[in-house]
Amino acid sequence: MRLQKLLSLGMATVLSLTMMTGCTSAVAETGSGLQFDFAQNDNGFTPIFADYPYDEGVEEFYEFQHSYGQIPIPGAGNGIFISGNNHSADLFMGYVKRLDGFEPARTYHFTMSFKLATDVEGNLVGVGGAPGESVAVKCGITPTEPAAMVAESEALKYYRMNIDTGNQGNSGKDMVVVGDMTKTENNRPGEYEFKEFQAEFDVTANIRGEVFLIIGTDSGFEATTSYYLDDISVSWEDGMV
Numbered sequence: 001m002r003l004q005k006l007l008s009l010g011m012a013t014v015l016s017l018t019m020m021t022g023c024t025s026a027v028a029e030t031g032s033g034l035q036f037d038f039a040q041n042d043n044g045f046t047p048i049f050a051d052y053p054y055d056e057g058v059e060e061f062y063e064f065q066h067s068y069g070q071i072p073i074p075g076a077g078n079g080i081f082i083s084g085n086n087h088s089a090d091l092f093m094g095y096v097k098r099l100d101g102f103e104p105a106r107t108y109h110f111t112m113s114f115k116l117a118t119d120v121e122g123n124l125v126g127v128g129g130a131p132g133e134s135v136a137v138k139c140g141i142t143p144t145e146p147a148a149m150v151a152e153s154e155a156l157k158y159y160r161m162n163i164d165t166g167n168q169g170n171s172g173k174d175m176v177v178v179g180d181m182t183k184t185e186n187n188r189p190g191e192y193e194f195k196e197f198q199a200e201f202d203v204t205a206n207i208r209g210e211v212f213l214i215i216g217t218d219s220g221f222e223a224t225t226s227y228y229l230d231d232i233s234v235s236w237e238d239g240m241v
Contacts, residue, residue, distance in 0.1 A: 033111075033235030034099070038078045042068040045080055045095040045229075048216070050148040050165075052088045054157035062087055063224065071117050071228045072192050079117065083226035086219045088158075092165060094138075094216020095229060096146050102205035107239035110141045113198040114215055117228035121189060122182040129220035132182030136168055139199050139215045140175035141234070143206035146214050168220045175214060176201075181225065192228070202239050 036043045047066035052058060065083040070076075084093045102108065120132040129135075140163075148159040166172030178197040185193055205211050213234055219225050 032237060033233065035231070035233040036097075037231055038068065038080060042080050043097070045097045045232075047080075047082055048092075048094055048096050048146060048148055048161075048214075049084060050092040050159045050161045051090045051218075052159055054150050054159055061085075062091070064093075065226075071230060073117055073194065076117070076194070076230065079228040079230035081226070081228050083224060085224045086222050089220065089222050090168065091219045091225075092161060092216055093219075093225075094214060097213040097232075098145070098210060099213060099234070100208070100210045102209045102211060104205055104207045104209045107202060107204045108211075108236045109239045110201045110203055110211070110234060110236045111198065112139055112141060112201070112213065112232075112234045113196065114139070114232040115194045115196050115230045116181075116215075117192045117194050117230065118181045118183055119190060119192045119226075120181045120183060126221045126223060129222070130182075131221045131223065131225070133180050134168075134220040135181040135225050136166075136177045136218045137179045137181065137195075137197060137216075138165060138171070138175040138177050138218055139197065139213075140165075140172075141201045141203045141211050141213055142174040143204060143211055144174070145210075145212050146174075163214075165216070165218060168218045175216070181217065181227065194230070 063085040067081045071079040082093055084091055122132050124130050142163055144163050147162050149162045150157055151160040163174040164172035165175045171177045176199055178199050183193045203211055
């Protein structure tokens with residue numbers, strides 16, 4: 001049985017992680033973990049898009065959007081928003097957050113949870129796939145900083161992720177599928193609804209004592225997907241038995 005505890009730096013580690021967010025009031029200390037509720041700001045989460053052509057003006061054509069603001073659910077408060085039009089039939093988009101203060105090269109057992117607000121009904125027909133069931137929700141924690149890198153494929157250049165996110169409905173080494181964009185309740189068309197997700201990971205911090213949290217969607221639906229993220233929590237315990 002693992003003994004859950006703070007990192008070897010004790011409360012100093014939690015303070016380091018809190019300071020990294022840029023606003024302590026937006027982060028609740030949860031023992032050996034953190035909770036991001038986005039009450040005051042975006043807490044330093046960075047948007048990321050991949051699996052689309054490397055070409056001038058393509059970001060506008062794909063209608064990429066990201067912002068911090070009010071979630072359109074009564075009483076929900078603020079969250080982080082992201083949207084894109086999947087012209088490539090394989091668009092990845094999401095948010096990344098760096099966490100530091102861990103012991104370099106040490107393995108930890110992480111538990112991540114988050115809420116995703118979606119307005120997509122189930123059992124719909126869409127171009128390339130359904131707008132709900134064909135858009136996989138994924139998350140991961142990795143020692144490699146996620147980035148969209150330019151890669152060449154059959155003489156064409158694309159932005160590809162530098163980590164293994166898997167392919168659409170399949171998990172990868174660095175991210176796992178936890179669900180899809182379909183609302184649980186199908187009786188309120190056009191309204192946003194929260195879905196809750198959770199996953200666990202055993203991850204070894206990099207030589208700088210960092211890990212990177214990533215949440216996103218991998219789409220087979222060849223049109224626009226939009227969603228909000230809120231109440232992102234991550235806790236950890238020493239993975240050494």
